[in-house]
Amino acid sequence: MFAVAATHTSPASHTSLRQHVRRAVGRDHSPLCRPLDRAYSRLAAVQALTVLAALALAAVAALLAFRVETHTAEQIARHRHLVTAVTTGPAQADNPRVGSARDHAPARWTYPAGPGTGTIPVPEGTRAGTAVPIGLDDAGTPIRAPKATEQIASDAVLIGLGTVSVLAVVTEGVFALRRRTLERRADTSWEAAWERVEPGWSGRR
Known part of the structure; x- marks a missing residue:
């Protein structure tokens, strides 16, 4: 549902999540690491954290729904x-x-x-x-009659899945826009570098 995605234009396509985190916090001192690479790594690290946060929120929503429905069922049974x-x-x-x-x-x-x-x-x-x-x-x-425990649990699971689905759509849209921005920056940077290197490489100087 969520994924730490990287497109073919990403300069960190095959970087592990651990490497992304190190680079995002500035602990990657490689001379080949560019500011654009760090920007990609920050995006990947935030996306990974978002996955954990979404799962946690879904679990909380499901648990809260289960408790509320259980309390309602108990009240109905007590006065029925x-x-x-x-x-x-x-x-x-x-x-x-x-x-x-x-x-x-x-x-x-x-x-x-x-x-x-x-x-x-x-x-x-x-x-x-x-x-x-x-x-x-x-x-x-x-x-x-009050809802059975099995039905309450099933409803809670559906609420949890619905929460994850909504968060997935919203956050994936946000991250897709950010990735697109970084890809445009990567293309622009590559074109500028190629304009400096190509004349010497092709012998047109």
């Missing part, structure tokens, strides 16, 4: 009460043209807060007068 409702009509799909795994039906139920009525999800083909277990909150309003 199972009662038995009785359907007062047959099951009907929300959209008959599409069809669904679970239909809905009108129903009534009894709860300490008082009797209640409403539309509840039921299995396909449920008839009127069928007893169906439902979950109610403290006020007697139907609520869905």
Whole structure:
């Protein structure tokens, strides 16, 4: 996803990351090391750090999402009460043209807060007068079951992957622009050097 990339015009195409870091901090004292080489190495070092930072942010985002969703599920479970409702009509799909795994039906139920009525999800083909277990909150309003731990973990992983993907697109665009700038500088520097060397090399002096 992220990569310490170097194009064919880069003067540090086959330089290891360790060498990039040494050069970026000014510890490469080779007489062949040019300022442009150091600029490429700084870019490569920053890009490597960005990879680590992106992975860390993705892990934090995933962990935070997992904790928040787990807390929400615990709160729902703490205030959710199972009662038995009785359907007062047959099951009907929300959209008959599409069809669904679970239909809905009108129903009534009894709860300490008082009797209640409403539309509840039921299995396909449920008839009127069928007893169906439902979950109610403290006020007697139907609520869905809390997410299972497996679903919460799956959602957290997706959030982590989404975070990495977004950071990858943004940072890769920034680094691509910077690499393009350095490549133009490399081309300009090479052309200027060639103009000085070529007449003597070709014998046109």
